Amino acid sequence: MTKQRWVIKIGSALLTNDGKGLDTTSIASWVEQIVTLTKQDIEVILVSSGAIAEGIKRLGWNERPDDIHKLQAAAAVGQMGLIQTYESLFAKHD
Template sequence: MIEVVDGQRKLSECKRIVVKIGSSLLTANGQGLDLDAISHWAKQIADLHNAGHEIILVSSGAVAEGMVRMKLASRPTDLPSLQACAAIGQMGLIHTWSSVLENHSIRTAQVLLTHDDLADRRRYLNSCDALQ
């Protein structure tokens, strides 16, 4: 119990919180986005935001959404098909997050980063500036 209380105290002191939500928490058994689940997460994010925290959301789910849009019965195993699913599903994923967070008066933006963006000093600093 002490660790939980201590953890909550430390969380309340944070200015910026990174929230990572994996596909299994956002999809209906890996088959498309679960709007109820996403709405639930959006409410929790809104509560943190309203408490004065900056929230960075790292969300999975693009491949699962892309599978639905491409009418695929099973998850592809080859990289080109996975990339196609992710590219197609990303649009729905971002639209869904934007819509549910807008219900809480939270504006959203998408930032796409690669390893190279963080490995190169100039690109890293540009990324930091974009997040400010």
């Protein structure tokens, strides 16, 4: 039997506190659901937004910029926090 593969895309609206940083409780819920799927022998590919929102918070900006260079900077800064959040939450299930 071929293993099922699911691609799950989680957008910023489902991961952030109104676009201002990450909602760890919400992310933990998604992680729980993904772990449940993997225990059912489903391969999950996770595609996640949220890096820009986390970067905006870490940079101390009060609103989302329009300038592409500032958005890129926010994404670069926020990516680390986003991945660390996922890593710590998935590690609880090892």
